[in-house]
Amino acid sequence: MTDLLRVVDPGLYTTVQDLGRPHAISSGVPPGGAMDRFAHSAANLLVGNDIGAATLECTLIGPRLVAEAPCLVAVTGADCELLINARPAPMWSGIFLSTGDELHFGARRSGARMHIAVSGGVAADRWLGSLSTNVIAGRGGMHGRPLMSGDVIAAVAERSGPGVSGRELDPHLRPDYSNHTLGVIAGPHMKRLDADGRAALLGSTFHVSRDADRMGYRLDGATLRAAGDELLSFGLVAGALQVPGGGQPILLMADHQTAGGYPVVAVVVSASMAIAAQLVPGDEVRFEETTIEAALRVRRERRAALDSLRS
Amino acid sequence: MPPPRSTTRVRIHPLGDTALLAELGTRLDTALNTRAIALAAALKKRRDVRQAVAGYATVTVHFDPDQTTHEALGSAIKRLATKRPPMEEPGRLHRIPVVYDGPDLESVAGALGLQPQAVAEIHTRPIYRVFLVGFVPGWAYLGPLPEELAMPRRDVPRTLVPAGSVAIAGRQTGIYPLATPGGWHLIGRTSVKLFLPDSDPPSLFRAGDRVKFFGVRP
Numbered sequence: 001m002t003d004l005l006r007v008v009d010p011g012l013y014t015t016v017q018d019l020g021r022p023h024a025i026s027s028g029v030p031p032g033g034a035m036d037r038f039a040h041s042a043a044n045l046l047v048g049n050d051i052g053a054a055t056l057e058c059t060l061i062g063p064r065l066v067a068e069a070p071c072l073v074a075v076t077g078a079d080c081e082l083l084i085n086a087r088p089a090p091m092w093s094g095i096f097l098s099t100g101d102e103l104h105f106g107a108r109r110s111g112a113r114m115h116i117a118v119s120g121g122v123a124a125d126r127w128l129g130s131l132s133t134n135v136i137a138g139r140g141g142m143h144g145r146p147l148m149s150g151d152v153i154a155a156v157a158e159r160s161g162p163g164v165s166g167r168e169l170d171p172h173l174r175p176d177y178s179n180h181t182l183g184v185i186a187g188p189h190m191k192r193l194d195a196d197g198r199a200a201l202l203g204s205t206f207h208v209s210r211d212a213d214r215m216g217y218r219l220d221g222a223t224l225r226a227a228g229d230e231l232l233s234f235g236l237v238a239g240a241l242q243v244p245g246g247g248q249p250i251l252l253m254a255d256h257q258t259a260g261g262y263p264v265v266a267v268v269v270s271a272s273m274a275i276a277a278q279l280v281p282g283d284e285v286r287f288e289e290t291t292i293e294a295a296l297r298v299r300r301e302r303r304a305a306l307d308s309l310r311s
Numbered sequence: 312m313p314p315p316r317s318t319t320r321v322r323i324h325p326l327g328d329t330a331l332l333a334e335l336g337t338r339l340d341t342a343l344n345t346r347a348i349a350l351a352a353a354l355k356k357r358r359d360v361r362q363a364v365a366g367y368a369t370v371t372v373h374f375d376p377d378q379t380t381h382e383a384l385g386s387a388i389k390r391l392a393t394k395r396p397p398m399e400e401p402g403r404l405h406r407i408p409v410v411y412d413g414p415d416l417e418s419v420a421g422a423l424g425l426q427p428q429a430v431a432e433i434h435t436r437p438i439y440r441v442f443l444v445g446f447v448p449g450w451a452y453l454g455p456l457p458e459e460l461a462m463p464r465r466d467v468p469r470t471l472v473p474a475g476s477v478a479i480a481g482r483q484t485g486i487y488p489l490a491t492p493g494g495w496h497l498i499g500r501t502s503v504k505l506f507l508p509d510s511d512p513p514s515l516f517r518a519g520d521r522v523k524f525f526g527v528r529p
Contacts, residue, residue, distance in 0.1 A: 022362045022373060026351075027514035028445045028488075028506075128511060136489065137448055137508045188324035188332050230481075232339060233443055233452055235364035235371025237330045259366060259445030259452075267327035295328035296376055 001123050004071045005153040008102070011063035016122055016141030018054040020254065021130035030255040031238065032132040032140070035214060035277035036113055038302055039077035042169050043117035045309035046074035046094045053121030053156070054131040056147070058114040060280065062105035063147060065116075067097040071155070072119035072165055075103075078111025078278055079177065092174065096165035111177055111278040120155030134255070173305035175274050180283060182272040183290035183298070187241065189263035192226040200224060201241075201265060202289055206249070210281045214255040217279065223247035226263040233261040239268035239276070241287070251276060269295035271302055321392045323385035329376050333388045336368040339455060339482060343368040344442050346392070348518050353391050359384065365518050367442050367452070402441065402520035405503075407486070408527040409435075409477050413497035415465075419479070422462060430498060431526050433457050434477075439484060441520040449488030449506030451516040456482045468494035475500045477524070488514075499526075 017040065020033025034040035034057055041051035056063070062080065074094050075082050082089045083104050089095055091114075097103065105114070124131040124141045133141025142151055184202075193201060206221035226243040236242075240252045242262040251268065253276070268276055269290060279285055322334040333350065336343045347365040354363035354370065359378035364371045374384055411431035420427040439453040446452075456479055464480045469492060472478070476487045478495035487493055488505035505515050516522065 024513065025362055026364050026444060026518070027512040028448045028450050029513060030448075127508070128513065137506070137513075139508050185325050185327050187326065188334070229337075232337065232367035232369075233445070234332065234366030234369040235445065237326045237371065237373065239327050257446050258364070259443060264326070267325070267330075269328045271328075292325060292328050292381060299328065299376070 001154040001156065002120075003068045003152045003154050004118050005065040005103075006068050007063055007147050007149055007151040007153065008066055009064040009104075010147040010149055010151070011058050011105075012061040013059040014063050014147040015057050015133040015135070016054050016124040016131055017057040017133065018131045019052050020132055021128045024128040025235065025258045028258050029128060029137070030134065030215070030258060032130065032134055033254050034115065035254050036077055036115065036274045038175055038274040038306070039113070039115045041306050042092065042174075042309065043074045043076040043115040044121070045306060046076070046092070046167055046169065047072045047117045047119040048164070049117060049119065049121050051306070053117070054124050054141075055122060056116040056153070058105075058116065060108065060112060062114050064102065064104040065153070067099055067101045067103070068152065069099055071097050073097055073103065074117045075114055076117075076169070077114040078108060080108035080111070080114065081106030090168065092171075093168040094165045112280045113277055118153065118155055120157045123154040123156045167309065169305070169309060173308060175271075175302065177275060177278050180275065180279065181286045181288050182276055183269040183295055184241065184266040184272075184287045185269060185292060185295065186289065187264040187266045189226060189228075189231070190265050192228045192263045193224060193243075193265055194227070197224050197226070201249075202287055205284050205286050208279045208281050208283045208285060212279070212281050214253055216250050216252045216256055219249045219251060219285065224249055224265065226265065228263070231261045231263060233259045235259050236264070237267060239270070239273055240264045241266045241268065253277070269298070271295060271298035274302075321389050323381070323388060325381055326371065330371065330373045331381055331385065333370045333372060333392070334368065335370075335392065339367060339442075341440055344440070345519070350388070350392055354388070357387075364445065365443065402517070404438070404521045404523065405516065407501050407503050407522060407524050409499040409501050409524045410529045411499040411526050412529060413476065413478075413499045415496040416498045419460075419462060419496050419498055423460065425459070430460065433459055434479070434484065434498065435524045435526055439522045441516045441518055441522060444514050444516055444518055447489055447491055448508075449514045449516075451485060451505070451514070451522075452483055453485055453522050454483045456484045458482070462496060464494040465496060468492055472497065473500070475502060477501055
């Protein structure tokens with residue numbers, strides 16, 4: 001392992017994430033992993049890593065990092081000003097850092113989360129098959145906690161792929177993060193909403209409340225009343241739109257509770273979860289019913305976009 | 312006429328484009344839960360299934376949409392579910408010591424018209440089944456709780472319940488594995504660790520296990 005980056009300032013909330021630990025769900029451990037899997041995967045591919053390598057997931061305010069050794073990095077995700085030695089640098093692009101170069105962030109224009117990949121993959125604690133940080137358990141990632149000043153980021157491996165800087169993901173191949181309409185498939189308990197409730201879910205605008213984190217987002221807007229008896233608890237998935245008794249829907253995200261008994265009226269499709277991951281409190285969000293076929297088509301398009309970075 | 316056997320009626324609901332919910336029934340029922348656990352175990356062996364998690368009477372299936380479709384997997388689940396589940400091996404038996412001095416013991420006893428020690432005595436009587444592990448790391452839904460102790464959840468959930476709290480709600484009982492918010496009635500506490508972060512699986516209880524509580528002095 002080679003020390004690559006020193007954390008001068010950790011930013012607001014920066015954690016190590018990979019593609020999560022789905023096999024631990026049956027022990028009640030959230031699957032975790034990158035919120036925006038597209039941005040995470042693209043960052044990795046831009047520096048020649050496999051998409052499963054760990055990256056740094058930054059929230060709203062990015063960190064300030066100094067290169068301890070020459071390395072190839074890429075920053076993707078939320079639209080913000082990326083600065084290398086105080087000069088603007090492109091996002092969604094492989095960038096070569098020399099020893100002593102400083103990476104930090106200026107103003108954020110939109111979006112919630114940036115991903116920083118380093119060639120070779122971020123080295124971190126492995127817990128239940130994943131390097132992702134689980135702060136509740138205090139395991140995985142950087143010793144189960146967000147980054148702190150003074151931490152040093154090492155790479156797992158010497159550069160695996162060709163270390164080419166300047167590789168870039170074409171803007172039209174990225175998800176349209178400015179379109180906050182998320183595709184949904186009707187959930188198992190959609191019928192518990194009456195016609196007005198369904199119209200409110202699929203026709204009105206919600207806002208992400210301040211109660212929004214890696215576990216899920218409470219949404220402000222129409223109050224949804226789900227009728228019927230209390231449900232027996234069942235296994236949940238990221239993207240599920242739960243309606244608790246109070247009627248304020250909750251969109252479950254990467255660190256979601258693994259089981260629950262609130263009605264799930266709809267589930268956001270996998271391709272729209274990258275958009276959902278970039279919502280910040282106050283953002284508008286709408287839900288549009290789609291079909292499984294259409295959802296899988298967008299999913300394949302996104303994968304083709306990522307595959308274009310492999311050549 | 313007897314009610315129709317539920318074994319053939321499996322309802323398949325999509326959960327987005329990469330998961331589905333197989334619903335075997337809607338009742339709190341040990342036989343249904345046994346079938347759900349057996350179905351989840353059978354599904355986990357399939358290459359197109361990434362994860363299968365049994366609920367009380369459901370299985371949540373995460374699958375690879377490149378290898379199968381909702382329809383194909385749904386049909387396979389219906390076929391698997393009609394098979395007689397293998398004879399269930401009795402789950403491991405855990406004996407859990409409890410100090411019955413929870414902050415809600417008096418109010419629970421008052422609401423039920425029982426003495427606090429009677430609440431403790433009734434709570435220790437059954438051998439409970441682990442219906443489901445989930446919600447937060449290490450949490451297990453245990454039941455059925457004797458009817459005499461059935462109470463709705465607290466109107467106002469606590470913002471922080473200490474780890475190790477033994478709690479009841481409805482026909483269920485459970486132990487808070489971590490300090491988390493919670494709306495169940497706290498009747499006691501145990502020193503047994505439910506969440507074992509350095510073990511794999513990291514949960515002491517597994518679905519299908521059995522749990523017997525016994526009272527101890529503080």
